[in-house]
Amino acid sequence: VTKVAVIGGGVVGVAVTRALALAGVEATLLERLERLAGGASGGNSGILHTGFDSPAGELESRLIQRGAELREGLLDTLGVPVWRCGARMTPRDEEQRAAVLELHENARAAGIETTLGARGDLHVPGESVTDPVLYTRALAACAVAAGAELRLGARVVGLEARGAEIEVAIEGDARPLRVEVVVNCAGLYADEIARMVGDDRFAIYPRKGEFLVFSQPGGRLEEILLPIPSKLGKGVLVFPTVDGHVIAGPTAREREDKEDRSVEGDARELILTRALSICPSLAGQEPIAAYAGLRPAGRGVNYVIEPSPNAERLLHVAAIRSTGLSACLGIAEHVLALLAGRGLVEPRPAPTSPRMQRVPDADGSPWWKLAR
Numbered sequence: 001v002t003k004v005a006v007i008g009g010g011v012v013g014v015a016v017t018r019a020l021a022l023a024g025v026e027a028t029l030l031e032r033l034e035r036l037a038g039g040a041s042g043g044n045s046g047i048l049h050t051g052f053d054s055p056a057g058e059l060e061s062r063l064i065q066r067g068a069e070l071r072e073g074l075l076d077t078l079g080v081p082v083w084r085c086g087a088r089m090t091p092r093d094e095e096q097r098a099a100v101l102e103l104h105e106n107a108r109a110a111g112i113e114t115t116l117g118a119r120g121d122l123h124v125p126g127e128s129v130t131d132p133v134l135y136t137r138a139l140a141a142c143a144v145a146a147g148a149e150l151r152l153g154a155r156v157v158g159l160e161a162r163g164a165e166i167e168v169a170i171e172g173d174a175r176p177l178r179v180e181v182v183v184n185c186a187g188l189y190a191d192e193i194a195r196m197v198g199d200d201r202f203a204i205y206p207r208k209g210e211f212l213v214f215s216q217p218g219g220r221l222e223e224i225l226l227p228i229p230s231k232l233g234k235g236v237l238v239f240p241t242v243d244g245h246v247i248a249g250p251t252a253r254e255r256e257d258k259e260d261r262s263v264e265g266d267a268r269e270l271i272l273t274r275a276l277s278i279c280p281s282l283a284g285q286e287p288i289a290a291y292a293g294l295r296p297a298g299r300g301v302n303y304v305i306e307p308s309p310n311a312e313r314l315l316h317v318a319a320i321r322s323t324g325l326s327a328c329l330g331i332a333e334h335v336l337a338l339l340a341g342r343g344l345v346e347p348r349p350a351p352t353s354p355r356m357q358r359v360p361d362a363d364g365s366p367w368w369k370l371a372r
């Protein structure tokens with residue numbers, strides 16, 4: 001009997017597996033695809049947020065902030081490309097200036113560094129960009145070096161709770177995997193995993209985000225340009241990538257099809273209209289590529305991190321909609337504490353020098369090419 005099975009090889013599942021392995025807990029990661037980060041984790045903006053604009057007191061905000069603390073130092077140790085370029089938000093009128101001031105106060109209350117410029121623009125030095133696929137792979141390499149097992153092409157098709165065990169049926173396997181605990185990090189399919197034990201309390205739907213990729217337009221973009229957030233969300237941003245491109249996006253479209261990652265016909269216009277207002281130098285530039293990612297959004301819920309009422313040995317880590325890349329290390333620590341608090345795992349103190357391994361060379365493609 002394996003101690004813990006983690007379902008889902010996105011950045012969240014991988015971070016949870018790593019935390020378990022570093023704490024000496026036997027863990028197996030099951031990913032249905034033949035590669036890691038094939039879901040939301042490979043089709044996002046690749047921005048590592050500080051949480052400066054997250055509402056105080058929410059679990060998501062706490063885990064973003066904790067994630068930011070935990071990754072300092074780790075990224076370099078793992079050899080993950082990261083550019084600590086910072087972000088800027090420039091208000092255009094009085095109403096926006098007031099909104100920016102509010103964000104500045106919010107950040108200060110949370111202890112996150114932001115500075116206000118003379119024209120009322122907000123600078124957030126801690127925001128950075130990375131390659132989210134390499135980050136996921138690096139965490140996985142670290143998990144494996146610490147003793148975790150990684151199974152790609154392993155789609156979970158059934159769960160059966162039997163006393164102190166759960167049987168995990170994997171497509172194509174003659175026998176189920178017997179484990180003591182299952183952690184459900186299945187992204188868009190986390191609701192399907194929950195339904196395998198008759199738990200239908202939450203539903204996950206895809207919120208599509210599309211992006212346009214540009215070669216560097218007229219001069220190098222040196223920071224993330226943020227729009228002033230509105231009720232509709234964070235909006236379209238423009239940011240530099242670690243591989244020397246500039247990306248504008250994402251859109252936010254509520255969709256039904258969990259497999260449809262197409263870039264829709266009007267995406268270009270939707271993105272460009274918004275992007276040009278914060279980055280006029282994009283005018284006249286032709287995008288060299290476009291891609292889309294699907295946020296695993298919960299209907300009316302966000303950050304569902306709790307045991308299933310139908311199976312106490314199944315822990316959901318679901319609806320990690322739009323900040324999972326930033327929060328993954330915080331989420332992983334939280335999950336480990338929840339499991340230990342319920343007596344389901346017995347973590348030993350993390351080794352003083354965790355066994356880590358540098359990320360193996362990828363195939364040379366940045367994530368935005370893999371996402372297409």
Ligand SMILES: Cc1cc2nc3c(=O)[nH]c(=O)nc-3n(C[C@H](O)[C@H](O)[C@H](O)COP(=O)(O)OP(=O)(O)OC[C@H]3O[C@@H](n4cnc5c(N)ncnc54)[C@H](O)[C@@H]3O)c2cc1C
Nearest residue numbers: 008010012032039040041044047156187209293324325326
């Ligand atoms: C457009 C967009 C922009 C974003 N921008 C940012 C950003 O800038 N910064 C940030 O922090 N976050 C961002 N996010 C959010 C971030 O990408 C997600 O929060 C994060 O990737 C969620 O990770 P996950 O591991 O929970 O899900 P996923 O990455 O979707 O992983 C779930 C995995 O589970 C696997 N799986 C599903 N069902 C099964 C099964 N039955 N058996 C085995 N495996 C299964 C899937 O194949 C998948 O690999 C963005 C997201 C999108 C889409």
